[in-house]
Amino acid sequence: MWIEQDNTFCNAFRFKDFKVAFSFMSDVAEEAEFQNHHPWWSNEYNTVSFRLRTHDAGNTITDKDRKLAAAIDTLAAEYGGEEAA
Numbered sequence: 001m002w003i004e005q006d007n008t009f010c011n012a013f014r015f016k017d018f019k020v021a022f023s024f025m026s027d028v029a030e031e032a033e034f035q036n037h038h039p040w041w042s043n044e045y046n047t048v049s050f051r052l053r054t055h056d057a058g059n060t061i062t063d064k065d066r067k068l069a070a071a072i073d074t075l076a077a078e079y080g081g082e083e084a085a
Contacts, residue, residue: 001083002069009065011072012049013081021046024079031071037064039072047084 002011015021025041025048032038040051050072052065076083 004061007053007060009052009061009069010050011069012047012084013072013076014084015046015048015079015081018045020079020081021048024048024075024081027075027079028072031075032068035064035068035071037068039068048081049084 002009004010013021013024015024021043025043028039028041028048037052037054042049050069052061052068053059054062054064057064
């Protein structure tokens, strides 16, 4: 579940292993480039964490963040990802 924290939209996903997590990240990178909205993210083994906010809107959460979050959710489901607590 995406949560709003400190003007940032946050979530993390856990995958079967690093290879799957990395493949997921590659597809997210393509989508982010397509949307011209690039996330802050980190990866540790099979977990990918995201923090989204719109820099050119004063570092707040906007519809651009929600649109990218929805695309990330779709991709995570395709890769068998589960939300990490």
